[in-house]
Every structure is written in C-alpha cells, then in structure tokens.
Amino acid sequence: MKVGILKEIKQKENRVAMTPSGVEQMAAHGHNVLVETIAGEGSGFSDDDYVQAGAAVAGTAKEIYDACELVMKVKEPLPVEYDLIREGQIVFTYFHFAASEELTRAVMKSKCIAIAYETVRKPNGSLPLLTPMSEVAGRMAIQEGAKYLEKTYGGKGVLLSGVPGVDSGTVVIIGGGIVGTNAAKMACGMGARVYLLDSNLERLRYLSDVMPKNCFVLMSNPATIRKLLQEADLVVGAVLIPGAMAPRLVTRDMLGLMKKGSVIVDVAIDQGGCIETARPTTHDDPIFEVDGIIHYCVANMPGAVSMTSTMALTNATLPYALQIADKGYRRAAEENAEIAHGVSMIEGRLTCPAVAEAFGMACEPAPGLC
Numbered sequence: 001m002k003v004g005i006l007k008e009i010k011q012k013e014n015r016v017a018m019t020p021s022g023v024e025q026m027a028a029h030g031h032n033v034l035v036e037t038i039a040g041e042g043s044g045f046s047d048d049d050y051v052q053a054g055a056a057v058a059g060t061a062k063e064i065y066d067a068c069e070l071v072m073k074v075k076e077p078l079p080v081e082y083d084l085i086r087e088g089q090i091v092f093t094y095f096h097f098a099a100s101e102e103l104t105r106a107v108m109k110s111k112c113i114a115i116a117y118e119t120v121r122k123p124n125g126s127l128p129l130l131t132p133m134s135e136v137a138g139r140m141a142i143q144e145g146a147k148y149l150e151k152t153y154g155g156k157g158v159l160l161s162g163v164p165g166v167d168s169g170t171v172v173i174i175g176g177g178i179v180g181t182n183a184a185k186m187a188c189g190m191g192a193r194v195y196l197l198d199s200n201l202e203r204l205r206y207l208s209d210v211m212p213k214n215c216f217v218l219m220s221n222p223a224t225i226r227k228l229l230q231e232a233d234l235v236v237g238a239v240l241i242p243g244a245m246a247p248r249l250v251t252r253d254m255l256g257l258m259k260k261g262s263v264i265v266d267v268a269i270d271q272g273g274c275i276e277t278a279r280p281t282t283h284d285d286p287i288f289e290v291d292g293i294i295h296y297c298v299a300n301m302p303g304a305v306s307m308t309s310t311m312a313l314t315n316a317t318l319p320y321a322l323q324i325a326d327k328g329y330r331r332a333a334e335e336n337a338e339i340a341h342g343v344s345m346i347e348g349r350l351t352c353p354a355v356a357e358a359f360g361m362a363c364e365p366a367p368g369l370c
Helices: 021-026 049-053 060-067 102-112 131-148 178-190 202-209 222-229 267-271 301-327 329-337 337-342 353-359
Strands: 002-005 030-036 056-058 071-072 088-092 113-116 172-176 191-198 215-219 234-237 263-266 285-289 293-296 343-346
Touching: 002 060, 021 030, 021 049, 021 131, 030 049, 030 060, 049 056, 049 234, 056 060, 071 301, 071 337, 088 301, 102 353, 113 337, 131 178, 131 234, 131 263, 131 293, 131 301, 172 178, 172 222, 178 215, 178 234, 178 267, 191 202, 191 222, 191 263, 215 222, 234 267, 263 267, 301 329, 301 337, 329 337, 337 343
Parallel strands: 002 030, 002 071, 030 056, 071 088, 088 113, 172 191, 172 234, 191 215, 234 263, 263 293
Antiparallel strands: 113 343, 285 293
C-alpha cells in the first residue's frame, strides 16, 4: 500500500504522524511511504532522515492526497484540505468529530474512510491512541497552569509548591482518567494540595490506593465542584466521553466562586470543553480572561513538546497503521475490533454513534464491524 505522511498545518502544530523509525518498519512490510517535505522538521527529523529510512519525499500535500491510499496526520483536516481528500481514501488521524459539525459534514462529503485515533478502543475500554497524548497533556496542564498563575501573566502570584513557612497552592482536577491522573501526579510532585474528582466509584478506589498522600480523591458532583472552586488556585478540566462532546461541569455562574487570578486549564477543549466559558485557543494566543479567571484552552497542547509527543504517538499508532496497510481497512477492522471502533465514516456514511448523537445525524453501523 502507498502510505502518505502529511505536514501538519494547524497553527504551531509541530508533531508529525510517523518517525523515520516508523517509516523503516512500514518499508520492511513492503509499503511505499511518501512524506511531505519538512513534515518532521518540528519534531527534529529531516527529509534526509526519512529518505534514509526508505521514504520518498513529496513537495506538497496535494501530491500525498493524490498518490496515497492511506494518509496519516496528527490533527484533523483543516478546510484547505477538505477538497484534497479522495473518495475511498483511508484517513487515519485525530478527528474529534463531535467538536465540529463543519468538519464532520466535510469529511462525510469526501466519501473517504475516516479512522479516528481517539476512538480506537481496547476490550477493557482503554483508548490506546489517545493515551500517550493524554499523558502528555495531563502533565503539561500543570506546567502551563503553574506558569499562568504567575503575576506577570495576570495570575494570583501563587507558587504551587509553596516554600517553608508559606502554604502550597490548591489544584482541583475534574476527571480521574489518563489526563487527570497524570495531572495529579505532576501537581503532587510539585507539593501542591490536590483534589482529584471522578464519578466512577471503582476508579476512585483505585486512585485512592495509588496516589500520594497530598492527593485527595473525591466523588465528582456539582456540590463538591462548587465547594472546591472556592479554594482552587488551578482547575484542570480532564473529562472525556470517547468520541462525544465533553459534559459542561463548570458553569459560567460557578466562576463567581473562584478567586480572581485563578487559572483554568481545559484539556477537554478538543471535545468541546468541560468548562462552559472555555473556547479553543492557540499556542500563539493561549489564554483569555473571563470574570477575572484566566483560561488556557489550547486544543493541541502536546504540539508544544513535539519531539516527545511524536515519538510517543508513533509508538502507539504504528502497530495499527501496519495492520491497516497490510490488510486493508475492512479486513483489519473485521479481524481487530480495536480498529473497528475507530472507523467513524465509510464513504459518506457516519458509523460512530457518539458523533451522530452530537449532531442529530443518522448512524449506519457497518456490517461486520463494531
């Protein structure tokens, strides 16, 4: 199969969908890999690195879309790419369809095969292609939140760790999944007082066993959230419903409970956000203020640490990409239910129930696929 690796064009997105090592393994399976020029530059990989690994280099994205049966990206296609996607072409990337009806309808119109990284799912319910970027984003949420708490950025001027004789900061993390757990680890390691909320009692029992003593694990509900917002220096939104819009758990009215100069980092923003006042921001313009509360809502946080992120992403995606390239998408999905869960659209038909529900569209599950 001819496999294309595109250069990301989302603002300040420095990741790339495959490392030269991944290309080498694709080539070993007999596939021809075409990489768009300077696609890997932001992650520290040159065109020569890809050529030495067995790839050819294309000058434009159009060449990739025209020539390749399987196209891989990191972020969702942008409007300038919609007309380049071909009918029957397999596009394998993070789509986050439920956050954008425009994107959903445009990809349906292209009649491609859309396989979403974020909905590939293991039998235990885990999301193997979302996990590595959730780990990165969770850790970055504390790093960025701590920065914007500095007075020079309009924050309260609080050091999360505190110092001897001065109390540490308070971090409230809503959602105890991969993002929330990694955020809590970072915040606890800095010495902050951390509250980690989740609505799954079994998950809370597990977190209670494994988290350090300065992490307090609580059931998530509106009353608890309202109480903790009054104490919070930093709030991290870390809620995920696979493939669907994130629920709004912090309302505009609740902001009035928070102290001026506190910071919100909504990691769920790529699924619409779990904070009512959140809206997507960019690495160039990452924050905005509502009612004196600083909001950081960058939708591609891991793009800022692109070398780490690209290697972590390739480690996770490559085994699935090899199966799709080796067998074709249908046989790969029929033989591996994990891939079948990722198949969101087939030639204009929406096959992901969560996306269909988000926009009131018809869902047509493909026969033989999950």
